[in-house]
Amino acid sequence: WYPWRFGFTETHYWTAWITIGALVAHIGAKAAITRRALGRDGRTTAKAQQATRRPGDGLDRRAFLGGVAAAAGVVTVTTVGQTLRPLAPLDLLAPRDPTSKLNPQGLPINKSASGAGITQRAVGVAYRLRVDGTGIATPLSLTLADLRALPQHAAHLPIACVEGWSAAGHWRGVRLRDLLARAGAKPGASARVHSIERGGAYSVSEVNAIQVADGDTLLALELNGEPLHLDHGYPLRLIGPARPGVQQTKWVNRLEAT
Numbered sequence: 001w002y003p004w005r006f007g008f009t010e011t012h013y014w015t016a017w018i019t020i021g022a023l024v025a026h027i028g029a030k031a032a033i034t035r036r037a038l039g040r041d042g043r044t045t046a047k048a049q050q051a052t053r054r055p056g057d058g059l060d061r062r063a064f065l066g067g068v069a070a071a072a073g074v075v076t077v078t079t080v081g082q083t084l085r086p087l088a089p090l091d092l093l094a095p096r097d098p099t100s101k102l103n104p105q106g107l108p109i110n111k112s113a114s115g116a117g118i119t120q121r122a123v124g125v126a127y128r129l130r131v132d133g134t135g136i137a138t139p140l141s142l143t144l145a146d147l148r149a150l151p152q153h154a155a156h157l158p159i160a161c162v163e164g165w166s167a168a169g170h171w172r173g174v175r176l177r178d179l180l181a182r183a184g185a186k187p188g189a190s191a192r193v194h195s196i197e198r199g200g201a202y203s204v205s206e207v208n209a210i211q212v213a214d215g216d217t218l219l220a221l222e223l224n225g226e227p228l229h230l231d232h233g234y235p236l237r238l239i240g241p242a243r244p245g246v247q248q249t250k251w252v253n254r255l256e257a258t
Contacts, residue, residue, distance in 0.1 A: 083167070140182065140183050147173075147219070170225065173236070176191060189212065191212050196251040
């Protein structure tokens with residue numbers, strides 16, 4: 001549950017520009033002081049200050065760095081259990097609990113179907129996957145039964161979230177490259193995967209030619225031996241190696257060759 005409506009990617013970009021501006025202003029304001037500190041007079045002054053330091057004047061560099069390292073260690077230990085299951089009992093600060101009963105099929109989710117405005121009716125009997133785009137010789141329109149009748153491939157792949165957690169599952173579905181080949185796509189084609197979701201920041205995902213060619217890049221129908229739960233993207237979701245979780249698009253209804 002996010003109490004805000006802005007996208008975290010855009011917010012990171014804007015925060016980066018603000019930080020860059022603040023750094024430029026700060027460096028400009030402190031340029032003269034920095035120049036003196038790095039010169040001979042600065043070294044002399046620093047030695048004099050060190051000689052006159054009294055106990056209780058503040059942390060020295062070693063103590064400061066030690067405190068930073070200790071704090072980082074505490075944060076790591078109290079969050080890493082969401083990925084390393086043996087440390088799960090220590091997950092005091094973890095935003096995701098992989099063992100929670102609220103996670104369908106044993107994997108956490110960031111956006112539920114209801115949060116994305118997806119209903120079972122929207123992916124019901126009228127569902128079709130369209131395969132089209134640049135260089136497609138034979139556009140396809142496939143039902144769920146059609147997809148299940150195609151050759152299936154299984155892969156053990158993680159959902160690796162940019163928020164700092166990951167969880168792996170056993171996925172089974174149709175290779176992306178096989179679908180494009182069946183539609184007569186040009187060799188070396190890349191793809192764009194579209195979701196039924198409307199208005200989501202990641203409802204469209206780019207898949208480059210190298211990822212398309214990878215045999216483990218799937219449009220998955222099953223997770224851990226069961227049909228996908230609606231919250232995990234039923235009836236069809238993208239899953240592939242070396243892709244952040246936000247780009248493993250759910251509720252797929254179009255595969256576009258590019």
